[in-house]
Amino acid sequence: MQRDGIEVISGYQLPTNARSLLFHEIGKAAVREAITPADILEHSLRTDSSSQGRWGIMIEPWIVTLCPSDEAGGLLKFPYDNARTFDDPRMPAVAGHEFTGRIVGGTQKHLNQLAQKTGLTLDDLLRGNVVVTGDINVGCDDCSSCSAGGPPLYCGNDLTFVGIGGSRTSSEWVKKQTGRTHIPGAYAEGGFVVLPSSNVHIIPKNDLRTIDSLAVFGNSDAVACAKTSCNAMGLGDYKRLRPSGVPKVLIIGAGRLGSWHAAVIKDIAPDAEIYLSDTKAENLSTVGNLFGIAENRRYLTSTHTPYPYSRERIESEFGKGIYFDFVVDTSGDIFNGEVINNIILEIVEKGGVFCTTYHKGISNVDAGHPQIIGGMKRFVNGLSPMNNFPYATSFLSANHQRFRNLMSEIPGGLSHPDIAQIVATGGSDYKKTAYGITFFTQLVEPGKLLQFLKT
Ligand SMILES: [Zn+2]
Ligand SMILES: [Zn+2]
Numbered sequence: 001m002q003r004d005g006i007e008v009i010s011g012y013q014l015p016t017n018a019r020s021l022l023f024h025e026i027g028k029a030a031v032r033e034a035i036t037p038a039d040i041l042e043h044s045l046r047t048d049s050s051s052q053g054r055w056g057i058m059i060e061p062w063i064v065t066l067c068p069s070d071e072a073g074g075l076l077k078f079p080y081d082n083a084r085t086f087d088d089p090r091m092p093a094v095a096g097h098e099f100t101g102r103i104v105g106g107t108q109k110h111l112n113q114l115a116q117k118t119g120l121t122l123d124d125l126l127r128g129n130v131v132v133t134g135d136i137n138v139g140c141d142d143c144s145s146c147s148a149g150g151p152p153l154y155c156g157n158d159l160t161f162v163g164i165g166g167s168r169t170s171s172e173w174v175k176k177q178t179g180r181t182h183i184p185g186a187y188a189e190g191g192f193v194v195l196p197s198s199n200v201h202i203i204p205k206n207d208l209r210t211i212d213s214l215a216v217f218g219n220s221d222a223v224a225c226a227k228t229s230c231n232a233m234g235l236g237d238y239k240r241l242r243p244s245g246v247p248k249v250l251i252i253g254a255g256r257l258g259s260w261h262a263a264v265i266k267d268i269a270p271d272a273e274i275y276l277s278d279t280k281a282e283n284l285s286t287v288g289n290l291f292g293i294a295e296n297r298r299y300l301t302s303t304h305t306p307y308p309y310s311r312e313r314i315e316s317e318f319g320k321g322i323y324f325d326f327v328v329d330t331s332g333d334i335f336n337g338e339v340i341n342n343i344i345l346e347i348v349e350k351g352g353v354f355c356t357t358y359h360k361g362i363s364n365v366d367a368g369h370p371q372i373i374g375g376m377k378r379f380v381n382g383l384s385p386m387n388n389f390p391y392a393t394s395f396l397s398a399n400h401q402r403f404r405n406l407m408s409e410i411p412g413g414l415s416h417p418d419i420a421q422i423v424a425t426g427g428s429d430y431k432k433t434a435y436g437i438t439f440f441t442q443l444v445e446p447g448k449l450l451q452f453l454k455t
Contacts, residue, residue, distance in 0.1 A: 005045045005107055005108055005109075006041055006045070006105060006106070006107055006108075007105050007106065007107075007108055007111055007122070007126060008058070008104055008105030008126070009103075009104050009105060009126050009127065009128040010126070010128070012104050012105060012128075014036075014038060014058075014105065015036050015038070015190055015191055015192070016035060016036055016038050017033050017034065017035055017036060017191075018033070018034065018036050018188040018189055018190050018191025018192075019031060019032070019033060019034075019188070019189040019190070019191075019414055020032060020033070020034040020092060020094045020184070020187055020188040020189070020191060020414075021094065021095050021096065021187035021188075021414055021419060021420055021423055022034055022092045022093050022094045022095065022184075022187075023073075023074040023084075023086050023093040023095060023424070024086055024087075024093075025086050025087070026074070026075060026076060026086060027074055027075045027424060028074075028424065029074060029095060029420040029421070029423055029424035030420045031414050031419065031420050034089070034092035034094060034184070034188070034191075035089070035090065035092060036184075036188065036191045036192055037055075037178075037180075037183065037184055037192065037193070037194040039090075039179055039180075040055050040178045040179060040180065040183070040194045041055070041056065041058070041106070041107060041194060042179075043055070043177075043178055043179040044056050044107055044110070044177075044178070045107055047176075047177070048107075048109060051140065051141035051142045051177070052176060052177055053107075053177065054110070054141060054177060054196040054197075055110075055177060055178050055183075055194050055195065055196055056106045056107035056109060056110025056111070056113075056194070056196070056197065057103065057106040057110050057111065057114055057194065057195050057196070057197050057199075057200050058103070058104050058105045058106050058192040058193070058194055059099075059101045059102065059103060059104065059132055059134055059186075059192055059193045059194075059195065059200065060101045060102055060103075060104045060190075060191075060192050061096065061099040061100075061101040061186035061187075061188065061191070061192070061193055061443050062099075062100055062101045062102065062214070062442065062443055062444050062449060063099060063100050063101070063211070063214055063215050063217075063218050063440050063441070063442055063443070064096040064098065064099045064185075064186045064187055064218065064440065064441050064443065065098035065099065065215070065218035065219060065222075065438060065439070065440045066410065066422065066423065066426075066427050066438075066439040066440065066441070067097065067098050067221075067222075067256075067426070068332065068426030068427070069097060069161075069164055069359065070095040070096065070097065070163070070164070070185075070423050070424070070426065071423070071424060071425055071426035072164070072359060072426075073093075073095070073097075073161065073163070073164035073165050074093070074095065074424050076165070077359075077360065078164065078359045078360070079158075079161060079164070079165070079166060079167060080167065081167040081168055081169075082164075082165040082166065082167065083165065083166065083167055083168040083170075083171050083181065083182075084164075084165030084166070084181075084182045085181065085182070090180070091180045091181060091182060091184075092184055093165070093182065093184070094163065094184035094185045094186075094187055094188055094191075095163055095164075095185050095187050095423050095424075096163050096185035096186035096187035096188070096423075097136045097161060097162060097163035097164050097185050097186065097221070098136075098186075098218050098219065098220070098221045098222070099133065099134065099185075099186035099193065099218055100131060100132070100133045100203060100214055100215070100217045100218050101131070101132065101133075101186070101193070102128065102129065102130055102131050102132065103125050103126075103128075103130045103132055103200070104128070104192055105126070105192075106194075106197075110196070110197045111125055111126070111197075113197040113198075114197040114200055117197060117198070118202050120202075129205065129452070129455075130202060130205075131202070131203045131205045131208070131214070131217075132200050132201060132202050132203060133201050133203055133217050133218070133220045133389075133393060134162070134186075134193060134195045134199055134200055134201070135152075135195075135199040135200075135201065135220075135221070135224075135385060135389045136161055136162035136163055136164070136185070136195070136199070136221070137151075137152040137153065137159050137161060137199075137384065137385060138152055138159060138160050138161075138162065138183075138195070138196060138199060139151075139152035139153075139154070139155030139157075139159045140155050140156075140157040140158075140159075140170070140173045141196070142157070142173065143155055143156030143157050144156060151384070151386040151387045152384075153384040153386060155170075157169055157170060157172070157173050158170035160174050160182065160183060162183040162184070162185055162193065162195065163183070163184065163185020163186060163187075163193075164185070165182045166181075166182060186443075187414065187423065187441070187443070188443070189413065189414050189443045189444075190443075201220065201389045201390065201393050202393070203217050203393055203396075203397065204397050205453075207400075208400070208453050209453055209454070210404065210450075210453070211409070211442065211446065211449055211450065211453070212404040212405075212407045213400045213401065213404055214449070214453065215407045215409070215438075215440045216396055216400040216403050216404060216406075216407060217393065217396055217400070218438075218440055219256070219260060219392075219396070219403075219438060220385075220389060220392040220393055220396060221385050221389075221392070222256060222257060222260045223260050223263070223264060223388075223391075223392035223395060223396060224385030224386070224388035224389050224391065224392040225257070225260075225357065225382060225383055225384060225385050225388075226257070226260040226261045226263070226264040226265075226382070227264050227385075227386075227388040227391050227392065228382040228383070228384055228385065228386045228388055229261060229264075229328055229355045229357065229380075229381075229382025230261075230264055230265060230268050230382070231382075231386075231388075232353075232355060232380040232381065232382045233326050233328075233353040233355050233378075233380055233382070234353065235247065235249075235265065235268050235269055235272075235326060236268055236269070238269065238325060241351060245325075246271050246272065246273055247269050247271075247272045247273070247325045247326060248272075248273045248275070248322070248323070248324045248325050248326070248349070249265055249269075249272050249273065249274050249275065249324060249325065249326040249327075249328065250274075250275045250276075250277065250309075250324040250326070250327045250328070250347070251265075251274060251275070251276050251277070251328050251330060252277050252309070252327065252328065252329045252330060252331050253277070253278060253329065253330035253331035253332065254276050254277070254278035254280070254283040254284050254286070254287040254288070254437075255278070255283060255330065255331075255332075255437060256406075256437055256438045257330035257332075257357055258276070258278070258283075258287060258328075258330040259287050259290070259291075259403075259406055259437055259438070261328050261330055262274055262276070262287060262290075262291045262293070263291070263395075263399070263403065264395070265326075265328075266291060267395060273297070274291060274293050274297065275293070275297045275298075275299065275318060275324070276288055276291075276293050276297065276298050276299070277298070277299035277300075277301050277308075277309075278299075278300065278301070279300070279301055279302060279303055281300055282435060283437065284298045284299075284300055285298075286405075286406075286437060287437065290402070290403075290405070290406070296318070297318065299314075299317045299318070303334070306339075307339060307342050308339075309327075309339070309342065309343045309346070309347055310342055310346055310347075311346040311347060314346075314347050322347075323347060323348065323349035323350075323352070324347055324348055324349055324352060325348075325349050325351070325352045325353070326352060326353050326355065327343055327344075327347070327348055327352070327353070327354045327355070328355045328357070328382075329343075329354070329355065329356050329357065329358070330357050332357070332358065333358045333359065333360055335362075336362065336363070336364065337362050337363050337364030337365045337366070338364065340354065340356070340362060340365050340379075341364070341365060341366050341369070344365075344369075344372055344377055344379065345369065345371055345372070348375075348377050350375040350376060350377065351375070351376045351377070352375075352377055352378075353377070353378045353379075353380055354377070354378070354379050354380070355380050355381065355382050356379070356380075356381050356382075356383075357381070357382060357383050358381075358383070359383055365379055367379045406436075406437040406438050407436070407437075407438050407440060408434065408435065408436025408437070408438065408439050408440070409439070409440055409441070409442065410422060410430070410434070410439050410440065410441050413441055413442050413443055414441070414443065416441070418430065419441065427439055
């Protein structure tokens with residue numbers, strides 16, 4: 001299928017179906033044939049005015065990163081009030097929201113927009129070798145915040161998350177712009193993801209030589225989120241208040257998010273003293289070694305300790321009198337408000353910040369406690385990439401070699417016998433047996449991909 005107004009790379013047959021990993025009912029995923037978003041391109045062509053019809057860039061996904069937000073989107077636990085449907089074959093709930101791939105086409109208008117944004121020509125974009133990642137957070141482009149260039153998270157009509165779903169409110173504008181109420185994600189072999197040109201970010205291909213290097217860029221969203229945390233915490237402002245101090249940072253959780261937070265914290269505050277805790281010794285040593293975190297700043301904790309970050313526990317691990325200017329909790333929805341209050345009251349320094357990355361709310365955090373107000377302590381969150389994708393892609397371009405060994409492939413692509421189960425559970429059981437920090441799936445033959453990277 002191909003028609004006027006849609007351009008594709010030479011030799012490409014715009015697919016109408018693709019083998020996809022999709023949720024077919026709440027919490028249950030399978031690998032099945034599903035329609036591609038070809039109808040969304042058609043819809044964009046038909047309604048091409050103002051913010052209607054802005055879904056015009058096609059990306060062929062090559063690598064998809066495993067992220068627990070796929071599980072949350074399948075269970076309708078994220079975003080709040082997720083109205084995604086699982087039973088309409090015209091709107092398959094295809095998972096996968098962190099990916100890298102290449103531009104394979106799009107509507108003329110939107111390819112031109114992308115060319116303008118990137119400084120490439122239309123011909124460049126259609127050579128078949130433009131490697132990109134996509135920001136799957138999309139706002140309505142119409143409300144006062146979107147009109148002011150605000151990040152999608154601030155959209156007055158609710159943002160939608162490609163591959164995860166969106167609220168009832170967002171479903172309405174998404175339907176007007178695309179003909180569907182939610183947009184399919186990247187686990188589609190030989191398929192494509194459709195995005196507005198503003199959400200497409202180019203990855204410089206020059207020094208990409210290995211699949212692991214390419215897979216690093218699947219984490220652009222996580223890196224952008226880590227930058228959001230650092231901005232929210234005011235890490236860059238630390239020296240303004242304590243010009244001769246060194247910021248002490250405790251990262252709770254040495255998994256994927258913890259790693260990217262360590263990476264970005266070191267980028268912004270190279271002299272920061274980072275302390276790391278996790279319940280897994282392997283994670284502590286991999287991430288600790290990668291970021292040069294001394295043994296005596298690593299804390300192997302246990303899920304059975306009721307207050308694992310009490311003053312007493314922290315002093316017995318790290319020594320007397322230690323307080324943290326920044327505590328970043330990347331452990332993923334495991335602590336309740338009481339544990340978090342205990343952390344803020346007992347181990348966060350005056351003027352310090354506790355930053356959560358939990359997607360669900362946390363009840364009973366006492367952010368108005370007199371000691372928290374009096375000590376100018378703050379509770380903030382950093383779970384959205386906001387407008388930090390350009391930072392993330394340029395940071396990873398400069399550093400992907402260093403982070404290659406964080407990547408671990410789930411072999412076999414969509415043919416791995418448990419892949420649907422792994423994605424639907426956020427990898428929980430798989431991660432217990434397979435060793436790694438960040439897992440990814442390849443959707444194209446490894447040989448083909450390597451060949452491409454070499455040329
Ligand atoms: Zn994610
Ligand atoms: Zn908006």
